[in-house]
Amino acid sequence: MTRLTRLTLTTFLSAGLAASAVAQETHPETGDTLAADQTFTYRILDNISSIDPQIVEDTDGSDVVRDLFEGLLNQDENGELVPGVATDWEVSDDKMTYTFHLRDDAKWSNGDPVTAGDFVYAWRRAADPATASPYQWFISLMSLENGDAVVAGGMAPEELGVEAIDDTTLEVRLTSPLPYFPQMVVHSTTFPSPQSVIEEHGSAWTSPENFVGNGAYVLTEMNPGESIVREKNDQYWDAENVILDKSVALIINDENVALTRYRAGELDMTDIPAGQFPRLRDEYGEEAHSFPKLCNYYYTFNLSESGPEAFKDPNVRKALALAVDRDIIVNNVMAGGQPPAYVFTPEATAGFNAPETEMAGMTQAERDAKAKELLAEAGFGEDNPLSFDMVYNTSEAHQKVAVVLSQMWKQKLGVEAQLSNMEWKVFLEERGNQNFELARGAWCGDYNEASTFLDLLQSDSGYNDGKYSNAEYDQLLEDALTAEDTAPLYTRAEEILAADMPVIPLYHYAGVYMIDDSLKNFPVNNIQFNWYSKDLYKAAE
Structure with missing residues (x-):
């Protein structure tokens, strides 16, 4: 057995450091004078899907x-693994x-001990078809023993390759050696769940009056909208080492309203509205942040039986992708440091070598000419214009991008795209049920490896909302599970996507935020942008 012990050091180094922070009114490591009110208030766009x-x-x-x-594990400000419950x-040889x-x-917040059995229960629960977890497919990605069979309903959840050896020892058995497996247990799907509370309250267990968790905070209010x-x-x-007393997410659908409230001192953090980063950087200096995020932004075609017949033709899909001037979108519409995307996987992903696609090597004029040619070959033109509906979730930024896309397609190709927006939960449901023609998509990596993006477009992926299917593509990702060198497999997978164009990559994300100077330790260097309120604090101004 190979013993990995570096995580234990962090625990001892931090122990007791903040015990006297309140008494001293200074941060135990930085020496900053702490603000009297340790409440972090920030803006989110929509009601969240769940806290389960x-x-x-x-x-x-x-x-x-x-x-x-x-x-089991957390991440630090740089995205490195640090101890959680584990x-x-x-790891075996x-x-x-x-x-x-x-x-x-x-x-647990009710005083009960957190045990290995709580993780076993949670992982079985995620895999069990009866739970109907939107992330059930993540169990398959983890390559857990019997995971595919349990997810498919062919084996009982008790057969999943996870076992409590005793209360403080959790054994996990895989079918393939995944070098990034420890990163995967940072994901919420793998967090423990309180079995007795769930069995007592059912779906109401996540309401504040019933809630029991094992994190640094407990839920005290849940006010929809x-x-x-x-x-x-x-x-x-x-x-004793947690400094922030309270973390408050305010649901504000209008980004400009949120910015106004930030200016008024009502928010410590908010998204910068599309196109406003340069001005706010000039006005506020380093309070305006732009940093790389492990996320992509794209539009997905509905290639299922319910999708438009026109989209079954890859030339139509390529024509629409070619006619998009990504430089206008990232420089004029978003203007927050987002790089244009000609591949699905962000180039900042660890170990990923992006292929040189034909589209990326063309000028925009060449792309536009090729788009007209391909659309004509598919039978569309002035006498037979292509038309379709496109949908996005409600947001000013998403609306701006959608409007620009529709204008580009209209002006260059004579395409008629009818736009509509939906609230977040409705949008997720409609897209998941293939009740769309062209839909906005975005994905933030669940771990820092290319498969977290490429797996989305596997034939049987739970988030393959467009129902794209390519046997060679599927096999490449299957082979990557056991390959010593995954780079050529992932590069070939991206080449297939560039040829088939099941999605239109537009840009890769940047984190574009206003963050008040008093809020400290926000992990802008964590490319996955996994942050924990327990690691933050507010300094006195």
């Missing part, structure tokens, strides 16, 4: 869930068995 770790499927919801629950782990050692002082409030959990094993 096995149900949540959006990034804003995952931010909340990371406060309310703690998994203090360290062992064949890389197929992981043994996680859990701290014995982890507790208004706010989500979590407050410090005194049962958390490291509560």
